[in-house]
Amino acid sequence: MSDPRNRQYTNGEITVFWVPSKCIHATTCFRELIEVFNPGRRPWINMEGAPTRKIIEVTNKCPTQAIVWKQNTDLSEEERANLRQTVREEENPETLATPTGRSEEPVNETTKPTRIKPTNVRIMKDGPIVVEGQFKAIGGDNRELKPTTMTSFCRCGNSRSMPYCDGTHRKIGFTE
Amino acid sequence: MEKVNTLFKVNEGGPLEVTGNFRVVNSGGKIIENKEPVYLCRCGGSSNKPYCDGSHNRNGFSI
Known part of the structure; x- marks a missing residue:
């Protein structure tokens, strides 16, 4: 059962999953890569902001796995369907x-x-x-x-x- | 949880009291303190951050 606040974002190559309930505001993501992870913006993750390699590197540093990534070729059917969904009202780690x-x-x-x-x-x-x-x-x-x-x-x-x-x-x- | 080596006490209306085996590091990763006890400001009003300076008694901090 997934939390309705969860989000996923893709650049066509990889998908980053955002699980707000796991976030403890360690702020690693946006201190290291504000071009992609910007809590002041909606949506707060911009997958076009940096090369895939860099997004993976910073995502891996999240201490709580509130952000994780997958290759798009490894997505499940459900995850694929979610990517097509219209993004509803955005939430981010700083307002929740x-x-x-x-x-x-x-x-x-x-x-x-x-x-x-x-x-x-x-x-x-x-x-x-x-x-x-x-x-x-x-x-x-x-x-x-x-x-x-x-x-x-x-x-x-x-x-x-x-x-x-x-x-x-x-x-x-x-x-x- | 026998392996616990550090205790954080959240004092109501006051600082975070840290005792045991720990190190306080700044955002740059530098160790700024490792001797116990340490009292860290929780009210946001200390003039000696990250440490408590008793400001919570003057600014009405109560949680």
């Missing part, structure tokens, strides 16, 4: 109130290295705190928040899905 924290596959502890890397706490410029690693988050009442290995915390003070980022920083023009 995205549920953050994705559910993870169960971790097989025996295959994991014994030494744990320090958790990475990335301060995004004019954006959220992106956290990745083996961590636990608790609320003010000491209740544990949804377990995950990657999430993003609001830094602008205005998210509507506190304590997580929902992209509001961009709308209000949050700067350091």
